[in-house]
Amino acid sequence: MPAFQTTPGTRDILPPDASRWRAFVDVFASVVERAGYEQIVLPMFEDLGVFQRLGDTTDVVTKEMYDFVDKGGRHVALRPEQTAGVCRAFVQHHPNVPWKVWYSGPNFRYEKAQQGRYRQFDQVGIEVLGVDDPLLDVEVISLAHSFYRELGLCDVELRVNSLGDTGDRARYVDALAAYLRSRETELSRESQATLARNPLRVLDSKRAEDREVVAQAPSISGFFSHGAASHFAAVQEGLALLGIDFVVDDRLVRGLDYYRSTTFEFVSTALDAAQTAIGGGGRYDGLVEDLGGDPTPGIGFAIGVDRTLLACDAESTFAAPDGTADVFVVDTTGGRTALLLAAQLRGAGLRTERAYGAKSMKSQMKTANRSRAAVAVIIGEDELARGVATVRPMDGGEQTHCPLDAVVATVLDIVSKGKS
Template sequence: MSIQIPRGTQDILPGTVEKWQYIEEKAKEICTNYQYKEIRTPVFESSELFTRGVGDTTDIVQKEMYIFEDRGGRNLALRPEGTASVVRSFVENKMFGNPNQPTKLFYSGPMFRYERPQAGRYRQFVQFGVEALGSEDPAIDAEVISLAMAIYQKIGLKNLKLVINSLGDSQSRLAHREALINHFKPSIGEFCSDCQSRLEKNPLRILDCKKDRDHELMGTAPSILDFLNEESKVYFDKVQTYLSSMNIEFEVDPTLVRGLDYYNHTAFEIMSNAEGFGAITTLCGGGRYNGLVEMIGGPSTPGIGFALSIERLIAALDAEKVDLPINEQIDCYLVSLGEEAKDYTVKLLHELRDNGFSAERDYQDRKIKAQFKAADRHKAKFVAVLGEDELKANKINVKDMTTGEQEEISLDQFISHFQQKLR
C-alpha cells in the first residue's frame, strides 16, 4: 500500500516553491523597511496558551486545534495561529523591558487547524504575520494596516478591498454585548448550537457564525458603531484620518468582528476583488488586542497585528494573472567531451559556485547535443564547452546564449571572465 500525503496538506514542489520564496523575501524586505524584526516561535505550545489567548468560544479552540498529550503528560497543541505564541514569547523573554518601544515583530511559518479542506484552505497552512506591542497610538494601527497593504501591492496585486471597523474599548463592548444579548435572546432557539452557547459567553461571536449568516436577525443586529463612547470614536476617527493621509482607500463595515476573542478597537480585513478568485475573498485579517498580554501573564501592554495566508496570496496572484519576476536562469552550464574534460569540470564547477555564480554540469553521461538541451532547460546565460583538445591547450569555449557570440579563453582566466561579464 502506498503512503499518501495527509488530507488538507500539500507538497510545494520546485517550480512553485520559487513563488513562495519570492513572496516571503519581499514581505521580509518590507517589514525591515518598517523596522519590524523577525521572531521564530515553536510549532507546538501549551494548549492553554490558545485556550486563554485565542478564546474558548472560538471555532479554533472548540473544533479546530490539534491537541495531544506528550510523554510527560503535558497538554500541547500545534499552533493554530501566530499571535498568541508571539505574545507568550514577548512576556516570557521580558521584551517589554527593551528600551526601543513599541516592540515590532514579524513571523512566518506553518499553522495547523482541523477544518474541512477547500480551495485556499488547508489543515496545514503558512501564515505571515506582524505584531506591534507597546503603543496605544492610533498611528501604529494605521502603520500596521499600511504595511499589510504594501505587501500585497508591491507583490503585484491590484484588485484589493480594505475593510475596517472599531470594536471599541471595554466599556463600549460591554454596552454592545448587552444589546446583542437582548436582540438575539428571544429567537436564539432558531440558531445553531454554537450560537446558543455563545449568547451569554460572547454574543459578538454570533455575528461571525457561518451557519446562521443569512438569518434575518443578523441583518438587524445592533451595530457596535452605535455604542462607541467618545474616546473610542475619537480613536477610530484618527485611524481613518491617518489612512486617508496615506492615500489608502478603505470601507467601514460595522459587521466586521474577526474570529478571535482578543480583538478590541481597530479591526480590519483585506479582500480580493479579482474575478474568479472564489467565495472566500479574505486575504488578510488583523486588529488591536489590548489586554492579550495581561491574559498571558504579562504587564498591561497594548498591541496590534495582522496575519495573512501565503496560500491565499498565491491564489489571488493566479486570479489576477500576475507573473512574479522570478529569475530562473543560471549563470553557466558546463558541457564536457571526453573523460578527462568531464573530470576537470568537477573542479571548474566548484570554482564557479565558490565565486558566487549559479552553475551546473551534466551528471548523466549525455551526448553533447543532450547537454546543450539541458543547458536550455536550465535557461543558462552562458554555456562553457570543454573538450580534450581544449583541455590540453588550457582553453575553454564560452558561448553567450543571448547573443550567440562565442569566444575561446584561457582556463586560468575563466572565473575572472565571468566576474567581468556578469558583475
C-alpha cells in the same frame, strides 16, 4: 499509489513554488524591517493554556486545536496562530516597549481543507505591544497595505471596524443577542446554534436566509464609549491622511475573541473562492493580561501566505523567480574538467549548471539549452588535448576558444553584457 503521501490538509511546496514562497517572506521582511520591526521565532507548539486564552467560544480553540499530551505528561498544542505566542513571550521576557516584532511560519488548525485553507498553513505578521496610540493602528494597517502593493496586488479591499472597549463590546453583545433572539425563527438553523454560543459570529454568516436579519441588526457604533469613538475616528483620519482607501464595515467582527477596538481585514476582490480574506488583524488590549502579564495594549495582523499567493495568481503578479542559469558546462571527456570549471565559475558568483554522467555532446547541449543558460562552456577531446575550452553564447553568437584559466573572465564578460 505510493505507500505514503501527505496527510490531509498538508502539502509539499515544490520547486519553483518554494522559491516564490521564500521571495514572498523576503519582501515582507524588507517592508516591515524598514519600519523598525524585528524578527521573532517562536516555538511551533506551546502549553495548551496559552492558546485557550484566545477565547473558549472561538472554533479555533474549541474544535480546531491540534493538541496532544507529550511523553512528559504536558498537554501541548500546535500553534493555531502566533499572536498568543508573541504575548506569552512578552510576559516571559518583559522586553522594553514598544515591542515591535514580525514573524513568519506555519500554524496548525484541525479543519477540513479546501482552496486557501489547510491544516498546516503559513502566515507572516507583525505585533506591537505597549502602545495605545491610534496612529500606531494606522501604521500597522499601512504596513500590510504597503506589502500588498509591493507584491503588485491592486484588487485588495481594506475593511475596518471597531469593537469598542471591553465594556462597549459586552453591552453590544448583549443587545445583539437580544435582537437576534427576537428574530431567531427567521435565522438558519446553523445561525441559531451559533447564536447560543457566540452571537457576534452570526454577523459573519454567509447564508442568504440570514442576510436580512443581519442587515437590520444593531450596529456596534451605537455602543461606543467616548474613548472608543475618538480612537476609531483617529484611525480613520490617519488612514485618510496616508491616502489609504478603506470601507467601514460594522459587521466585521473577526474570529478570535480577544479582539477589542480597531479590527481590520484585507479582502481580495480578484479571488473567485470562498476564502477571500487574505489578511486581517486588530487590537487585543486584554490578551497580555489574560496570559498573566501587566495590562498592556497590543495590535497586529497576520497575512495568509497561501491565500495571498492565490490572489497574486489571480492578478498575474509576483511570479516565481526563474531558475535561469548563467552558464552551463558541457564535458564529454569524463567530467573532471567540468567539475573543476564549475567550481571556479560558481566561486566567481556565476550560477553554473552542468550535466552528470557520460552523456553525448548533443544530449548535454539539450540540457544546457533547457537550463536557459546564457553561455555554454564546452570541453571535448580537442579542447582537452589543447588545454582550452570552447565558449559558446547560447543566443546564437559566435563561439570562441579560450585557455582554461581564462574561462571565468570570458564567461563573466559575456554574462555581464547580456544583463546590461
